[in-house]
Amino acid sequence: MYDVIIVGGGGAGLMLARELSNKKHKVLILDQKKDLLDFSFYTLASFMKLEDFNLTNNVVANKIDEVCIQSKRLASKVKSNLYTLDKKKLHEELLNSLDSEYVSFKLGVQIKKIVKENNSFTSVTDKNGNSYSAKIFVDATGTNAVLSKKVGLREKQYQLATGVEYNVKYLGNTNQIYLLLGSTYKGGYGWIFPLKNGRGIIGFGTIDDSLKKGLKERLHKILALPNIKKLVEKDNDKVEGGSIPITPVLEEFVLDNLVCVGDSVSQVNPIAGEGYKFIFESAILASKAIDKALKNENLSELKTYEDKWKDRFSSNYKRSKIAQERLNKFSKSDLLIDGGILLFKLRSNQKNLASLSGEY
Structure with missing residues (x-):
């Protein structure tokens, strides 16, 4: 017993x-x-404070100072205090x-x-x-x-949010992660997380069932975008990924x-x-x-x-x-996403960080 x-x-x-x-x-x-x-999958991004959970810096893949929210035409940067973690x-x-x-x-x-x-x-x-x-x-x-x-x-x-990602060669700012939104992502979303030693993670995820069968192909199209090619270089075929309810x-x-x-x-x-x-x-x-x-x-x-x-x-x-449902709807429109990014530019960094971390 x-x-x-x-x-x-x-x-x-x-x-x-x-x-x-x-x-x-x-x-x-x-x-x-x-x-x-x-x-x-072997990496994740987190706003957690390690000391709150009695964890050490050994679990950190990289320390992140800034989140860049990027659409086809605009970008907004939010000063942050988060990590990419080695799962x-x-x-x-x-x-x-x-x-x-x-x-x-x-x-x-x-x-x-x-x-x-x-x-x-x-x-x-x-x-x-x-x-x-x-x-x-x-x-x-x-x-x-x-x-x-x-x-x-x-x-x-129940519905699942499903994502796939590659561990790639990373060419960008090692203290900045990217959240990628807009019509390019067909109502889904992309992300780029830098790791150590010139490596990074690029991924694509969605809650749209019509996109889930072609997640890998969609990610390949994202990798071919000029602004993405400046940040990452795919050098292997190992796909990682997962789902959340x-x-x-x-x-x-x-x-x-x-x-x-x-x-x-x-x-x-x-x-x-x-x-x-x-x-x-x-x-x-x-x-x-x-x-x-x-x-x-x-x-x-x-x-x-x-x-x-x-x-x-x-x-x-x-x-x-409520924000999740709005984002899923708005992210199919570059105009609406650009409006959201402009709103982020007008708000305080503290409010933007609260929204990104889910701590309203």
Whole structure:
């Protein structure tokens, strides 16, 4: 019997496990992957403050001072304080921070069922029929939402924002990232993130289902644009990428003794498109509620996680959701995007930075 079983050993699951092991709770992490450092993409941009999450500069791929929002005709620069992060090093650091006396792993496990008896979940069962029991269960399975979809905390059918990217030779300012908008991107968006040692990431993403089948080809067309060729040079064919769920703003993450964190309940900020900062915060909020529930032997304490999340994020996410829908609509028009960039030029840097980071 474990105190907590976490299904999913990604960023949300590892952060939660770290916090719970620090509080001396016995945790089992189950994951269908055999290697927790095998990813579909290896870099990300984040506005997080490393010290807020007890992370070191070792996880930083590059420090970014400026965001350039660029359309076909205009550009607006926003002074910023963010990073491009090395995802592998970030996850390695989280793994190394876990107390092995309290955290165990079982990998290559595909969970198929969660069992409920007398208004409480008692175990999860894998595809081979093996059963794992705990006092509290956590779904941290990302977009797969293995448990949250089964119990109705997230709908089974939902839209995804999907992106592809290349690690390329980078020729531009190493302290500046680019957000690329306008009709060239057909309602999608592009990005360029500098890394270390003359490398960078260029990507293209969209929530438009009609564009998803041709993401790689669309990215190749972007690479051929004159203004892009000045910044990056493709020198390999290795494609990386991933998806995040696009749902209404969710506010219910707890059902009895099941707690959900991260993409399993769509906790990526809708406008920033950045998951890690917000998911890490959510995992820490969840850990505090789980700690109280275990110490007080009172599962109703788990609901304080939802309350704290709503206080911190709810109004932010609802505003971000409106902005996301507008951006998706406006980005197909160069005129509207140019108007938005002009607005950015007129506003204070502080307001622009708040909008970009999703911190209204």
